[in-house]
Amino acid sequence: MQLTVVGTGYVGLVTGTCFAEMGHHVTCVDIDAKKVVQLEQGIIPIHEPGLEPMVKANFAEGRLKFTTSLANAMLDSNIYFIAVGTPPGEDGSADLQHVLGVAREIGRHLEQYAVIVDKSTVPVGTADKVRAAVADELAQRGVDIPFDVVSNPEFLKEGAAIEDFMKPDRIVIGAESDQAAELMGRLYASFNRSYDRTIFMGIRDAEMTKYAANAMLATKISFINEIATLCDRLDVDVENVRRGIGSDQRIGFHFIYPGCGYGGSCFPKDVKALVHTAEENNLQPTLLHAVEARNQAQRRVLYDKIVSRFGADLSGKTFAIWGLAFKPGTDDMREASAEVLIRLLVEAGAKVRAYDPVAMEVARKLFPADWVADGRMTLVDHQYAALEQADALALVTEWKPFRSPDFIAMKKMMARPVIFDGRNQYHPPEVVEAGFEYFGIGRRG
Numbered sequence: 001m002q003l004t005v006v007g008t009g010y011v012g013l014v015t016g017t018c019f020a021e022m023g024h025h026v027t028c029v030d031i032d033a034k035k036v037v038q039l040e041q042g043i044i045p046i047h048e049p050g051l052e053p054m055v056k057a058n059f060a061e062g063r064l065k066f067t068t069s070l071a072n073a074m075l076d077s078n079i080y081f082i083a084v085g086t087p088p089g090e091d092g093s094a095d096l097q098h099v100l101g102v103a104r105e106i107g108r109h110l111e112q113y114a115v116i117v118d119k120s121t122v123p124v125g126t127a128d129k130v131r132a133a134v135a136d137e138l139a140q141r142g143v144d145i146p147f148d149v150v151s152n153p154e155f156l157k158e159g160a161a162i163e164d165f166m167k168p169d170r171i172v173i174g175a176e177s178d179q180a181a182e183l184m185g186r187l188y189a190s191f192n193r194s195y196d197r198t199i200f201m202g203i204r205d206a207e208m209t210k211y212a213a214n215a216m217l218a219t220k221i222s223f224i225n226e227i228a229t230l231c232d233r234l235d236v237d238v239e240n241v242r243r244g245i246g247s248d249q250r251i252g253f254h255f256i257y258p259g260c261g262y263g264g265s266c267f268p269k270d271v272k273a274l275v276h277t278a279e280e281n282n283l284q285p286t287l288l289h290a291v292e293a294r295n296q297a298q299r300r301v302l303y304d305k306i307v308s309r310f311g312a313d314l315s316g317k318t319f320a321i322w323g324l325a326f327k328p329g330t331d332d333m334r335e336a337s338a339e340v341l342i343r344l345l346v347e348a349g350a351k352v353r354a355y356d357p358v359a360m361e362v363a364r365k366l367f368p369a370d371w372v373a374d375g376r377m378t379l380v381d382h383q384y385a386a387l388e389q390a391d392a393l394a395l396v397t398e399w400k401p402f403r404s405p406d407f408i409a410m411k412k413m414m415a416r417p418v419i420f421d422g423r424n425q426y427h428p429p430e431v432v433e434a435g436f437e438y439f440g441i442g443r444r445g
C-alpha cells in the first residue's frame with residue numbers, strides 16, 4: 001500500500017519505518033526541514049534501538065521517503081497517519097492545533113477516497129473535529145470527495161519502539177465504516193501472522209483506550225511510590241513488599257517499581273489531559289488528581305532526601321548524577337526526573353557532575369549554557385568520571401551499566417561515600433558493606 005505519515009517524531013518515524021519494513025511504500029512528512037534533510041542523509045534525530053539500520057535500508061530500497069511537502073506526498077497515497085505532537089495546553093488539555101492543522105492541509109489537497117488515521121494521542125471527540133476540518137476544506141474547494149477518519153492509537157514504548165511496533169500486544173482500531181476497517185485490517189495483516197491482535201471498536205472507544213492505558217500505568221507507579229514513602233517512615237523494605245504483592249497474579253510485577261517519579265512525553269501530559277476531559281464533563285477525577293500529586297512529590301524525592309542528609313544549603317557540595325533520560329533506552333529528557341533534581345540542586349548552590357549513556361547532547365541543550373560554562377554543571381563522558389570528588393551519587397535512570405558498579409573503586413573516587421538510589425537498583429547490605437551510606441526509595445539502608 002501507499003502510505004503517508006505526517007510527523008516524524010518518535011511515533012511517526014517508527015510507524016513509517018516499520019510499515020516500510022513490511023513492504024509498504026511510505027512517505028514521511030515533517031515541517032522540520034532540518035530533520036527531513038538529516039533523515040535523507042541517514043542521520044536519525046532520536047536514539048531508538050534498531051531504528052537507524054531500518055531507516056537506512058528502507059530508504060535505500062526506495063520504500064521510505066522523507067519530505068516537507070504533504071501536498072506532494074498525497075499524490076499517490078490513500079491512507080494518511082497523523083502522528084504529530086499533542087502537547088499540553090496551559091489548562092492541561094491536549095493542544096490539538098498540530099493535529100487539526102494537518103487535517104486541514106489534507107482537506108486542501110485530497111483528490112480521492114482516503115482513510116485519515118489519528119495516530120497521535122488525542123481526546124475523545126477529536127476524530128469528529130478532524131472530520132469537520134477536512135470536510136470544511138473540501139466544502140471551500142466545492143468538491144465532494146469521500147473519506148473516513150479512524151482512530152489507531154499507538155502503544156509503543158520509547159527504547160523498545162521497534163520491537164513494540166513489529167510485535168504489538170494489540171492493535172486498536174476505532175473505525176465506523178466497513179471500508180475503513182477493512183483497509184486498516186489489511187494494512188496491519190502482516191503484524192498479525194501468528195495470531196490476530198487487532199481489536200476493532202468505536203472511534204471514541206479507541207480514543208479513550210489510549211488515555212485509560214497510560215492513566216492505569218501511571219496509577220500503578222504512583223501507587224507503589226506512595227507505599228514506598230510510607231515504608232520509609234515505618235522502617236519497612238518496599239522491595240520485599242513489591243515482591244510480596246507482585247506475586248499475586250491479579251496485581252503482577254509490571255509497573256510496581258518504586259522510584260523518583262514517572263516522566264517522558266506521555267504519562268504526565270496524558271494524565272493531565274484526562275483530568276481536563278473529566279472536569280470538562282463535570283466529573284472530579286479524584287484518583288487521577290492523586291496520581292499526579294504523588295508524582296509531583298516523587299520527582300522531588302531524591303532532592304528531599306539529599307536535603308535531609310546534607311541540609312538545605314548545598315553550596316560547596318558536588319553531586320554525581322547517573323542517568324538523565326526519563327528512562328533507559330532513550331535520549332528523551334521530556335519531563336525527566338533528572339531535570340527536576342538537577343535544577344533543585346543547582347538552585348540550592350550545589351555543583352552537579354552528570355552522565356548519561358545517550359542523552360548528553362539533549363542535556364547540553366536543555367540546561368542554561370552558563371551552568372556548563374561556570375562549572376555549576378559538568379557533563380562528563382563516563383559514569384565514573386561523574387564521581388570525582390562528589391559528596392554523593394544520585395542514580396536517576398536505571399541504565400544497565402549502572403546496575404553492578406565497582407563500589408570499592410567508587411568509594412576511592414568520591415569525597416564522601418553516599419548513594420541516593422532513585423530506582424532501587426542496589427542491594428543495600430552490599431552497598432553498606434562497601435562502606436557507603438545508602439538511601440533508596442522505601443528501602444532499609
Ligand SMILES: NC(=O)c1ccc[n+]([C@@H]2O[C@H](COP(=O)([O-])OP(=O)(O)OC[C@H]3O[C@@H](n4cnc5c(N)ncnc54)[C@H](O)[C@@H]3O)[C@@H](O)[C@H]2O)c1
Pocket residue numbers: 006007008009010011012029030031032035083084085086098101102119120121122154155156157158265266
Ligand atoms: N513518544 C511516545 O513514546 C509516544 C507513544 C505513543 C503515543 N505517542 C503520541 O504520539 C504523538 C506524537 O508523539 P511523538 O513523541 O512522536 O512527538 P514528537 O514531538 O517526537 O514528534 C512530532 C513531530 O511532528 C512534527 N510536526 C508538527 N507539526 C507538523 C505538521 N503540521 N506537519 C508535519 N509535521 C509536523 C514535528 O516537527 C515533530 O517532528 C503524541 O500525541 C504522543 O502523545 C507518543
